[in-house]
Amino acid sequence: MPDSLPLAAPASPASAPQPVRFRGGGFTVRRHPLAALAAFAILVGVWEGASRLGLASPLFLPPPSAVGAALAGMVADGSLWLNLKASLMRIGVGWTLGTLGGMLVGFAMGIGSLARAVGVPLVSAFFPIPKIALLPLFILWFGIGEPSKFATIGFGVFFPTVIATYSAIDAVPRNLIRMAQSFGLPWRSILRSIVLPGALPGILAGFRITASIALILVVAAEMIGAEYGIGAFVLMAGNLMQTDTLLAGVLVLSLMGLTIGTVLSVLERRLLKWR
Amino acid sequence: MRLLVSNLTHRYEDLTVLEGIDLDLAEGEILAVIGPSGCGKSTLLGIAGGIVAPTAGRVTMEGPVPDGCLNPITFIFQDFALLPWRSVEDNVALVLEHHPLPETERRQRVETGLRRMGLWEFRRALPKQLSGGMRQRVGIARALAVRPAVLLLDEPLSALDAQTRELLMDDFLDLWRRERTTALYVTHNLDEALRLADRIAVLSRRPGRIREIVTVEEPRERRQEPSAQAHLAEVRDRLWHLMKAEAQMADREIARA
Numbered sequence: 001m002p003d004s005l006p007l008a009a010p011a012s013p014a015s016a017p018q019p020v021r022f023r024g025g026g027f028t029v030r031r032h033p034l035a036a037l038a039a040f041a042i043l044v045g046v047w048e049g050a051s052r053l054g055l056a057s058p059l060f061l062p063p064p065s066a067v068g069a070a071l072a073g074m075v076a077d078g079s080l081w082l083n084l085k086a087s088l089m090r091i092g093v094g095w096t097l098g099t100l101g102g103m104l105v106g107f108a109m110g111i112g113s114l115a116r117a118v119g120v121p122l123v124s125a126f127f128p129i130p131k132i133a134l135l136p137l138f139i140l141w142f143g144i145g146e147p148s149k150f151a152t153i154g155f156g157v158f159f160p161t162v163i164a165t166y167s168a169i170d171a172v173p174r175n176l177i178r179m180a181q182s183f184g185l186p187w188r189s190i191l192r193s194i195v196l197p198g199a200l201p202g203i204l205a206g207f208r209i210t211a212s213i214a215l216i217l218v219v220a221a222e223m224i225g226a227e228y229g230i231g232a233f234v235l236m237a238g239n240l241m242q243t244d245t246l247l248a249g250v251l252v253l254s255l256m257g258l259t260i261g262t263v264l265s266v267l268e269r270r271l272l273k274w275r
Numbered sequence: 276m277r278l279l280v281s282n283l284t285h286r287y288e289d290l291t292v293l294e295g296i297d298l299d300l301a302e303g304e305i306l307a308v309i310g311p312s313g314c315g316k317s318t319l320l321g322i323a324g325g326i327v328a329p330t331a332g333r334v335t336m337e338g339p340v341p342d343g344c345l346n347p348i349t350f351i352f353q354d355f356a357l358l359p360w361r362s363v364e365d366n367v368a369l370v371l372e373h374h375p376l377p378e379t380e381r382r383q384r385v386e387t388g389l390r391r392m393g394l395w396e397f398r399r400a401l402p403k404q405l406s407g408g409m410r411q412r413v414g415i416a417r418a419l420a421v422r423p424a425v426l427l428l429d430e431p432l433s434a435l436d437a438q439t440r441e442l443l444m445d446d447f448l449d450l451w452r453r454e455r456t457t458a459l460y461v462t463h464n465l466d467e468a469l470r471l472a473d474r475i476a477v478l479s480r481r482p483g484r485i486r487e488i489v490t491v492e493e494p495r496e497r498r499q500e501p502s503a504q505a506h507l508a509e510v511r512d513r514l515w516h517l518m519k520a521e522a523q524m525a526d527r528e529i530a531r532a
Contacts, residue, residue, distance in 0.1 A: 179356035182326050183346050183370040183421065193369060197360045274360040274401050 062244040070248040079233070084252065086228040087218050090146065094153025095214040102158045102210075103203065106165020111195065116166070123162050131156035132220045139225060149221040156217045157210040164206020165199065172198035201275065204268050211260045219253065230256070276338040276347065276424035276457055277302050278323065283332030285318055291482040292318050293329075298476065298485070300425070302338055303455040307468035309518065310478030311525035316461040317429055319483065323459055324348050324427045341424055345374050349423035353430040355410040357402040364389065364398040367417045388416035392446065408439035412446070419450070426458040432467060444470055448495065465514055469507050470498055477517045480525035486517055 044064050050056045051063035058066065074080035108115040109123075131152055138148035138155075172195055180190045222231025234249035280298040284291070292315040300306050308316050321327030323334050325348065340347055357366050367385045376384075389395045392412040402410055411431060418426060431447075432440040444467065451458070451471075462468055468475045469491060477486045491510055493503045 175352065175354055175356050176358060178321075178326055179350065179352060180369075182324055182348075182350045183417075185370070185373055189373050193372070194358065197358070272360075274403065 059241065060243060062247060066244040067247045067251060070242075070244040071251060074245070074248055074252075080252065083228050083230050083233040083249075084256075086226070086232075087222065087230045087256070090149045090153060090218050090221070090229065091214045093146075094150045094218070095157050095210065097150060098154035098157025098214075099161050099207070099210060101154070102161025103165050105158075106162040107169065109162065110166040110169025110199070111191070119162070119166075123159055127159040127163065131217060132224075135221055135224055144225050149218070149226065152221045153214050153217045156213050160210050160213060161206055164209070165203055168199035168202025168206070169195060171202055201268075201272055204264065204271065207267075208261065208264050211264065212257065215253065215257055215260070276336055276340065278348075278425050278457055278459065279335045279337065280319075280323060281333050281335070283319070283322060283334070284330050285315065285322060285327070286330045293322075294482040294484050296332070296483070296485060298459075300457050300459060302457055304474070305451065305458040305460055305472045307460045307462055307472035307475045308478060309462060309465065309468050309475060309514065310483060311480050311518065311522040312463070313481050313525055313528075314478045314521070315481065315483035316463075316478060319478075320350075320427050320429050320459060320461050324350055326350075336425065338424075341422060344422045344424050346370065346421035347424040349418045349421055349426055351411075351414050351418050351426060351428045351431045353433055355402070355407075355414045355434075357410055357413055359402050362399050362401060363394055363405070363413050366402070366413055367420050370417055370421055384420045384422075385416075388419040389413075391419060391450070392416040406439070407435045408443060411435060411439075411443060415446070415450070419454075423456060426456050428458060428460045428462075430462055431460075433463065440467070447471065465511055465518075468514070469511060471495070475510075475514060477514060478521075480521045480528065486521070489514060489517075 047056075047061075048063045048065060051058055051061065051066075056063075062070075071080070105115075105119060109119040110116075134155060135148060135152045138151040142148040142151055176194050176198065177190060180194055185193070218229065219231035219234070222229035223235045226232040230249050230252055234246055234253075237243070237246035237249060278298070278300040280296055283293055283296040285293040296319060298306065308319060310316055318327055322329045325334070336347060358369065361369065364385050367388055368381065371381050371384060385398075386395065389398055392415055394409065394412055394416060397405065397409065402413070405413070411434075414431070432443055435443065448471065450456075460468070460471060472491060473495075474488050474490050476488045478484065479486045489510060491498075491507075493506050497503050498507060
């Protein structure tokens with residue numbers, strides 16, 4: 001045994017070749033195409049297994065097979081289409097109204113200093129209000145029927161669309177506008193050929209957010225006052241303790257969200273293929 | 276066409292960027308403007324092109340507008356300023372869209388510009404599919420499509436690698452020989468200025484004033500020849516002598532800010 005331990009490993013002779021240690025790993029995103037599917041299958045499997053083994057009460061957390069059966073029943077008795085149709089119509093009308101109005105105001109604020117000076121404080125004041133809190137007021141104004149639900153969804157969609165639109169216009173590179181001005185392009189051509197297409201990525205990103213808001217608001221509005229609609233359906237199933245039907249309704253909502261997201265992704269891919 | 280810049284001063288709020296600038300570009304002349312960073316070179320170009328309003332002074336054009344000229348004073352930009360969502364040919368066509376031209380002429384102008392710049396095969400490509408040099412060629416083709424009388428070039432080669440810069444300078448000179456367009460060429464690169472310009476105006480640090488205008492006596496077509504190098508080196512030394520102290524002081528001012 002040596003008298004004392006060396007403090008450090010002996011240095012290699014200067015002439016000995018040493019491999020350069022690789023230090024560049026990690027921090028890169030790799031594709032795992034089956035991982036999501038596998039995780040989903042495991043989750044459903046564990047859930048089903050837990051129910052069958054009696055670890056979860058089928059009354060409070062029915063197994064996926066029961067949820068699937070309830071969904072099949074909804075398809076068979078026509079209640080799925082009846083409720084889905086009502087919700088889609090409300091989302092469609094409310095979202096379209098809110099989006100058109102929001103884009104119009106957002107454009108005005110994006111290109112006009114006066115509109116911006118007036119609009120920014122108003123938008124800042126109204127944007128944080130939870131829009132569902134206004135539904136009782138809208139019911140008083142427009143009645144319990146469809147217009148109050150359209151107004152709630154439209155109002156909820158309007159402000160994020162305004163913000164997305166004017167921010168998107170702000171993000172249009174100013175060098176492109178200067179270029180167009182230097183070639184004498186008229187104001188309307190600059191708007192049509194540069195501002196609108198340049199703002200499109202930001203506007204479409206806003207659509208993604210407002211579609212989710214519309215989905216949340218339609219469910220909330222239908223829970224407060226509607227005979228049909230997925231929100232009303234889920235609420236009624238909850239009241240009757242039909243948790244399998246309730247979860248089937250939630251599944252439909254999830255699929256609606258996924259479908260809307262997919263449609264927007266396709267739209268983005270088609271309209272923004274230049275990116 | 277002659278371009279006259281008279282007693283030009285420009286301020287951004289309290290900051291004077293340009294002061295008392297006088298320039299006289301003869302028809303067919305290439306005048307390069309060099310100077311340290313922040314001396315107002317690009318502002319000068321913006322004012323000359325009518326996209327920045329000067330605080331004082333004026334810019335005038337003299338002489339007949341060439342046949343078919345749609346935009347007498349035309350820019351070529353440092354960052355190319357191409358619309359990323361439009362194809363190469365649509366980028367060139369953009370600047371013709373608001374002019375009442377017959378469709379055949381419109382197409383012919385686009386095609387001529389793109390063919391001259393060797394981009395006809397790439398007409399359907401998007402800007403993202405092109406190299407930096409090709410993108411700048413699209414910018415030049417776009418400028419050619421309006422048959423300008425005066426070209427304003429804002430550091431058009433500074434975003435490109437050395438090899439592409441050389442090739443584009445050749446292209447630019449070929450074009451100039453054919454069109455003899457008056458050009459105001461802003462650059463920070465002395466070699467570009469020496470290769471292309473008839474005269475080189477040196478701006479001081481902010482506020483930019485003209486320190487001196489140096490004439491490059493050597494004929495443009497001989498500037499690549501070995502026999503011309505001694506004279507060009509002499510001019511280069513003189514320009515560098517004029518610029519060096521200004522550039523150092525401008526750097527110190529930027530560091531202090």
